[in-house]
Amino acid sequence: MSRMKVILLDANETLLDLAALDPSGASAFGDHAVRGVWFRQLLQLFRTATSIDGYAPVPVLADAALSMVATTHGIALDEPDRAARHAAFTHPSPPNAVFS
Numbered sequence: 001m002s003r004m005k006v007i008l009l010d011a012n013e014t015l016l017d018l019a020a021l022d023p024s025g026a027s028a029f030g031d032h033a034v035r036g037v038w039f040r041q042l043l044q045l046f047r048t049a050t051s052i053d054g055y056a057p058v059p060v061l062a063d064a065a066l067s068m069v070a071t072t073h074g075i076a077l078d079e080p081d082r083a084a085r086h087a088a089f090t091h092p093s094p095p096n097a098v099f100s
Contacts, residue, residue, distance in 0.1 A: 029073055029085075037072075041065040 022032035042065040049056055070077050
């Protein structure tokens with residue numbers, strides 16, 4: 001019997017250093033800790049989409065998470081403000097990124 005080799009990575013902010021986004025959280029919401037709240041909300045949305053066999057592009061999920069965090073913090077976002085805050089928390093994918 002052959003053994004299957006498996007590599008399992010837990011990249012849900014345990015291997016990723018998202019501290020670089022802290023200034024964005026501070027400028028967008030007045031508190032750098034909001035980055036963690038936003039990222040956890042984003043992960044929850046990913047998991048929900050996966051569990052219902054759904055799909056949404058990352059920017060759509062990131063924007064939904066941003067809206068949820070803004071609502072929780074009592075902040076109304078108009079479109080220019082939403083775009084600026086969204087840009088603060090996201091970045092384009094590398095040119096050679098692999099998506100499946």
